[in-house]
Amino acid sequence: MGPTSVHSAGQGCIVTLTQTLGEAMRITSEFAIKGPVPFVDVHVDRDNLLFLDPSAIRNGSDALSKAANDTLIRFFAEVLRLRSSASPTDHAIGQELLSHLHEPNETRLGMSVASKFGRAFGSQHATDLWDLLGKSREAQASVMTRLEHLRLFADGVGYDLISDATTRILFGHLCDFTQSMMKRYPELMFGAKSVDAEVFDTSSLTWEARSTELPIADGRTLLLVPKGWVYWRTLMDVGPFYNRYASATVQDEQTVIRSDGKAIKPSKKSIREANRDMRTLNRDQATKYKTQKGRDLVAEYQEFVDREFDGLSDFEIIRRTGE
Structure with missing residues (x-):
């Protein structure tokens, strides 16, 4: 990710690239760490145009990725269970779970995109998402079973919303990863601060308070992200489906x-002209095929995404965070 890591990947234009994009405020420069490093070497003074992606995490083979994927599954399954319940108490608990998905800024990932949910995921947006899940035929038909499936069906759900929600749900795992990096790179300990955080506990299926020590960069707490967990969009996306x-x-x-x-x-062009709203057709076909034909189009798409998955190279991460 820094000059050394990309240079090792055999990219001949690395000198020109890094001179053009600049390295002054990346983590490795801020803490004088020599690369390559296992985390995303973001600029610490601004957002970086990458997103934490559940599909990338799902395709990780290490223990941390497997645990994180399990946490994402458990969280969304619990929200859907509570939403489908007839109990007002369950509804209150479900809305409380979603209310903690406020916008994180510790990772420095993501950039503002057009979305009815807005830049920050606040209490009103949690209510909007709760209402959406209640009206969703896809959720009721058990087609939409993961957080990243929202991108296929839900109007106004951008990359940032998926990334921000993923960050909040996996905050505890990211803290664990950050602390392991602080042990590996003691330079990150300089100026570190103990902070109180809310993390999702998979045993109780509730948010729990946790105190953790995090690095400080550009005057703000910093949460490190495994570089295999990011992508430049959501891998499961509305257009490809x-x-x-x-x-x-x-x-x-x-x-x-x-x-x-x-x-x-009929030609694909004629079908597209007759069905210009992609999410409407996605919703209609996915629900119809699951309920009437017993065919799960979303599961097929997810298998395709996993089969074709190829994570970002160090060179690509530098290029996409360089603007």
Whole structure:
């Protein structure tokens, strides 16, 4: 991520790139750490155009990634369980769980995007998400079972919302990772501060208070992120699902077999022109195929994403955080 790590990847243009993008306020420069490092070497004085992505985490093979993936599954499953309950008490508990997904800034990840949820995930946005889950046919049909599935179906859900919610849900894991890096790189201990944080506990399925020590950079607490956990967008995204599954199934449905056995298919272009709202078609097709045909298009897409997954290289991380 710093000059050494990208240089080791054999990128011949690294000198020009780093001179152009600048390294002055990256973590490694701020703490005088020599790379390569296992964490995302972000600029500490501003947001960086990368996002914490649940699919990238799901594809991690180390123990921390597996534990983090389990936490994400447990959190969203509990929210969906409480939302589907008829009990007002369960509803209050579920809304309380979501109310803790306020915008984090310790990682320096993410940038503002157009979204009805806005830049910060606050109490009103938690209410909006709770209402959305209650009205969602996809959730009721057990099609939307993970946090990242919101991106496929929910209007106004941008990369930042998924990244911010993921950061909050995994705050405890990120603290553990940061403290392991502080032991590995003692330079990070300089000026470190003990802070009180709320972390999601998978045993009690509630938020618990925790005191943890974090580095201080640019006058603010810093939370380190494993570099395998980030991507430049959400890997499960609205457009690819629309193109590969939603519109493709419509094409299959509208295919006519002539008397001579030849299949006449409508063009993908004509289907797109008739179904310009991608999320509406995503919702309709995913729900119909799960409830009427027993085919889980979202599960198929997730398997495709995992099969094709290729994390960002050090060079790509530097390039995307350089602007």
